[in-house]
Amino acid sequence: MKHIVSLLVGMAAGVMLFCLGLVYNPFIADRGVSPLAVAGADVITLTFSPVPDETIVYTNDGESVHLPNPVRVQQLWEPPVRQTTAAVMQMRNARGEPAGLGIKFGSRSESTRLLRGDVIQDSAWYLYLPEHGSLFIHQSEDYWPFLRDVAFSAWRNSANNWRGGWFGDTTAGPGALGTAAAKGASGELRSLDMEAVESLSVKAFSTDIGLIAAEGRLVIAMPEDEAAGEVD
Secondary structure, three states: OHHHHHHHHHHHHHHHHHHHHHHOOOOOOOOOOOHHHOOOOOEEEEEEOOOHHHOOEEEOOOOOOOOOEOOOOOOOOOHHHOOEEEEEEEEEOOOOOEEEEEEEEEEEOOOOEHHHOEOEEEEEEEEEEOOOEEEEEEEEEEOHHHHHHHHHHHHHOOOOEEEEEEEEEOEEEOOOOOOEEEEEEEEOOOOOEEEEEEEEEEEEEEOOOEEEEEEEEEEEEOOOOOOOOOOO
């Protein structure tokens, strides 16, 4: 019995050390400032709420922390889409005014590598902005900084929640500088090749229900020779 207890304690200590090693790994560096923040290009800036209860529609496999909204929306429980999320959100401009609609699909990526600090989600946006047209965005997102700084902190809290102020870019590619690829589909954006960066600002999170207070932002950089202006 004494040996069994010692084994269990050793295993628990090993798991704890492994988790601490992941969180405080000195070889995992943050990506730093967004390349679009220093590019100087004309941009379209959009904000949205990533909190499922504040979306128009949100759905997943029905077994994740974030529950589908509204309650009776069809869940993605079929095997080919079981690891996919889908959301329809109202997009707002820099002044907080309605600017259009955004539809986002995301799925877990096979390129996720926890030991390297990569928690990757492949995602795609379709945006319809009445004053400018429509566009598609394709990107890979890395949620490791969010998991390390927010979700892990909430897990360590006895109340299973976190409150504070966290901001970070989630876009990690496919661009060489960590930007998303955007392509205009209609209106004045038609056929334009653009870059984009998505970021997340979190004020409250719970390990039981997920995001409580948060705001997402999309910054889309126009080609220098065909700037479409900023949505404002």
